[in-house]
Amino acid sequence: MPSTSLPSNLKIGFLGAGQLARMSALQAFRFGIQVAVFSDRPENEPVQFMTPFSTSGSFESVDDMVAFAKDCDVITLENEFISSDILKQVQEKSGTPIYPSPESFALIENKLIEKQTFEAAGIPVTPYKLIDGESDLKTFGDEYGWPYLLKSSKGGYDGYGNETVRDLKSAKKAFEKLGGNDGRDIVAEAFVDFTKELAVQVARNESGTVVYPCCETVQKNHICVAVLSPAPVQEKYQKQAQELAVKATEAINGKGIFAFEFFLTKDGKLLLNESAPRPHNSGHYTIEGTVASQFENHVRAVLGLPLGSTELNKPAVAMINLLGTHKRPAKPDNIQEGLASENGHLHVYGKIESKPGRKMAHYTLLGENLEETYKNALHVTRNIEI
C-alpha cells in the first residue's frame, strides 16, 4: 500500500554527502522531512552544511552505518560505492529499510551480473565478455574490433575504472591497471559506433512507475557536459528507450530513482550502456524541466508516496554542467548573464574547493526550441569560471 502521510519528524538518511544527496535532501525539506547524512569524508561535504544530523565513517564499516541508520526512518544512497552485502547487513542489524534495496543493488553493482541481468530481461546491451586471462584480451579484440573498452566490474564512475585499449599491449597494461592481475573481474566491452548517447530516468515504488522523457547526454572525455531534453532523435527511439528503462527497473525490482544510459547506434539500435540506482547527472534538468524532478521522485519513491508527474514544463530543456575551471576555493564568477536570463536556473553545489573538471554547479535553461535553447544556455554560461 502506498503511504498517505508525512509525519514531520520523519528522518531520511543519505549514505553519501555529495551533490546528488544534496539535491534530494532539498526535496525532502520541501516535504518537511528531516535529513541525516553519513559521509566517508570528515567535513565540508555539500550536505553537511544542510543538516545538524551529520556523521562520518567508513563505507566499509557495517557498525558505523548501523549506528547511523538506527536514528533514521529510511536509508537511501547517492552512489554505488557500498557493496550490497554490507548494505544488507546494515539493513538487518539496524532494522531500518534501505531503498533501493540491497537485493536490487546486488544485481547491478557488478558490471558482469548487471549485463547478464538485463540481457536475461530481453534488454540489448553492448557486446561484452569477462576477461579470464590475457588470451581473452586478444580474442575479444579480434572478434569485436579494436579499440575496445576494459572496465573494472566494480566502482566505475565518470570514466574512472574504464580504459580504452587500442592494441594488445595497451590492453595488457590497462588490465593490470584496473586490477585484473589482483583478482578483480575485468569486463571487455565492444566499442560501439554510436550517433547519440541517450538517458532515461525511472522512478518506481509500490504506488507505480513513472518514466522521464528520453534525453541526450553530451559527453567530453567521458564526462557529461550537457543534457538536452527531449533528445533530438526520432520519437520511436525516445519511446523505445523509455520502454527499455522501465523494463530494466522492473528487472531489478527497483524501488527508488534509477537512470539508464543508452547508445543509439548508426544502424538504429539502442544498447543499454550503464545503469545507476540513484539520481543521475542526466536528470538534473528535471528540477525545473519537469513537473516533479528526479530528486522529488527519489524522495517520494523511497517513502512509498504516490509518484509525481514527469511531464516537461516547456518543449525544450538544456542543462549545462559547470565544471571547475581552477584549483581554488570555489567561487562561481561571471554568473550575471546566466542569472539574468529569462527561464534560466543556476544550481551551485556548495563544494568548498574547486578543481579543473570537478562537478561544481549546473545551469538549466527552458525554452521553446531545443537547438536555440542549447545555444543560448552555452552562450550565457560561456564566461563562468569556478
Next chain:
Amino acid sequence: MPSTSLPSNLKIGFLGAGQLARMSALQAFRFGIQVAVFSDRPENEPVQFMTPFSTSGSFESVDDMVAFAKDCDVITLENEFISSDILKQVQEKSGTPIYPSPESFALIENKLIEKQTFEAAGIPVTPYKLIDGESDLKTFGDEYGWPYLLKSSKGGYDGYGNETVRDLKSAKKAFEKLGGNDGRDIVAEAFVDFTKELAVQVARNESGTVVYPCCETVQKNHICVAVLSPAPVQEKYQKQAQELAVKATEAINGKGIFAFEFFLTKDGKLLLNESAPRPHNSGHYTIEGTVASQFENHVRAVLGLPLGSTELNKPAVAMINLLGTHKRPAKPDNIQEGLASENGHLHVYGKIESKPGRKMAHYTLLGENLEETYKNALHVTRNIEI
C-alpha cells in the same frame, strides 16, 4: 554594482527560524550558500533542522545577535518582531550588513509612520488616525462609521494586534487590550468595504526592481486561506496594484523582497492595507508559479545579484494554505490525492507540533483556467488533516 559571483563559503544569516526563513534557505542552498539561523525559541523550529549553524537568543538582545551576525556575510529577516533601532545596533557592532536595511524597517515597523510614509509617496492608504485618548475613539467612529479597526502600531501579525470595534464600549475595551492605556500608540483604521483583497510582491536591489503578478488573497478570520494568481480582477487594477507596490518599495528604499496588500473597494479604488519587508504568504505560489520565486529573489536581492524573472509559468495558479487541524505531533494525513495530482506541489514546513489554525503546509496547483484550478486545488486537499 550588482554582484557577479557566488563564493561557496558565503553564509547568509536569518533572524527568525520559521517557514519563511526555511523556504528562503532552500533557495540559498540552491546557490551553494551556507545558512545560519538565529531563533528566539530554543529548538524544533523549521530552519533548525536544516543547518548545523543554529543559535538561540533574544530578539531584544543586541549582544546575542551581534555574536551571530559576526559569523555571517549578510543578515536578513523573516518577521517584523525586531525593532529597527536594535537592528541598526546589530549592524553597526557586527559590521555585517542587514537587508532590508534598518532604515527601511524604521519606515514601516510602526503603523503610523508606515501610513505617513506611503501617503507622502502618493500611495492611497485606508483612512486612519492616531488615537490620542478616549474621545478620539468616538470621533473616529462618527466620522468614518462603525465598525472600524483598532491596531497596535507595532507587532501586528495575522490578525493579532488588531481588533474590530463596533461601538464606543468595545472600542474602549480594545484600546485597553492593545495597550493604549500603557502608552502604546493605537491607530484607528476605517473599515473598508472591499470587494477583493489583493497582494503584490516586489524584489529590489542595486541591479533593479522586479514585480510579481497581482494576486488575490482569500481570507477567513483574518487568516489567509488561499491565494489566486493572477487576481481575478480587471487588468487595470492588477497593473495599478503593481505600480503602487513598486512605488511603495521605492518609498522605503527597499533592498530585499517585499509584499504589499491592497483592498479593492466597491467603487474601484485601491488602498494599501499592509506591507511586509520579507517573503509573504501571498507569494508562496511563486515557488512553482513563476520562473523565479519570491524566495529566490529574496536571496538574490540581499546578495546584490541580478534578479530573476517573475513571469507566470502557467496561466493560472492556486495556493491553498494547509492549516493545522488537530493539536498533535504534526502529521499531514491523506495527502495522496494532492501528491498524485498533475501539476500539484505540496510543501510541508517541518514544524513538529500542530494545532488548529497553525500554518503547517501549503499546496500549489498550476493550471490553464483560474476558477477550475482553484476548484481542483480545494478538491484534492479537502481531506488533508494535519
